[in-house]
Amino acid sequence: MTKKAVYPGTFDPLTNGHINIIQRSAELFDEVLVAVAKSSGKAPLFNLEQRVEMANESLANYANVSVILFDGLLVDLAKQNNANIVVRGIRSIADFEYEAQMAGMNRKMLPQLETVFLTTHSDWADLSSTLVRDIARHGGNVSNFVPANIAIKISEKLG
Numbered sequence: 765m766t767k768k769a770v771y772p773g774t775f776d777p778l779t780n781g782h783i784n785i786i787q788r789s790a791e792l793f794d795e796v797l798v799a800v801a802k803s804s805g806k807a808p809l810f811n812l813e814q815r816v817e818m819a820n821e822s823l824a825n826y827a828n829v830s831v832i833l834f835d836g837l838l839v840d841l842a843k844q845n846n847a848n849i850v851v852r853g854i855r856s857i858a859d860f861e862y863e864a865q866m867a868g869m870n871r872k873m874l875p876q877l878e879t880v881f882l883t884t885h886s887d888w889a890d891l892s893s894t895l896v897r898d899i900a901r902h903g904g905n906v907s908n909f910v911p912a913n914i915a916i917k918i919s920e921k922l923g
């Protein structure tokens with residue numbers, strides 16, 4: 765059976781922590797779909813198209829990784845794309861509680877969709893997109909936390 769994984773998130777912006785999860789997923793699974801969620805509720809800094817474009821640029825070298833956007837239920841996206849696995853990164857116990865709940869609800873809606881948790885590499889355990897945006901807004905250097913193309917886009921956006 766082909767192992768097609770979907771890695772969903774808001775990716776506002778994609779960080780090195782996300783890249784690490786994607787890199788490892790690309791080795792574990794035949795295909796990885798990075799699914800950029802509209803997440804209107806989070807009022808993202810970058811709009812959906814910008815987040816997809818930035819992710820595409822950063823992930824161009826991964827042959828079995830593609831980027832798609834979505835604005836609906838994750839289980840519907842998985843069905844439409846014949847994905848049988850959801851990947852999520854876990855940084856802490858706090859992440860686990862929220863993630864386990866989402867995995868459980870997704871299983872109730874689509875039992876054949878398996879959720880796989882990858883523990884975040886210790887280098888990126890404290891990282892979040894919110895903190896990256898906050899550091900950048902206050903004039904800090906985020907180039908150690910995001911891919912180079914994204915650091916440029918952030919500085920263009922925030923001046």
Ligand code: COA
Nearest residue numbers: 772773774775781782801837838853869884891892893894
């Ligand atoms: N390294 C660094 N940061 C990481 C990380 C890692 N390995 N893994 C997660 N994060 C951070 C993200 O940067 C993000 O930070 P932020 O909150 O500061 O922006 C945070 O952890 C988690 O956000 P994200 O991964 O974008 O997930 P989310 O919680 O915003 O979105 C969806 C989760 C989009 C997957 C979920 O809402 C969803 O499936 N939505 C579709 C609708 C649906 O099906 N709902 C029913 C679900 S049961």
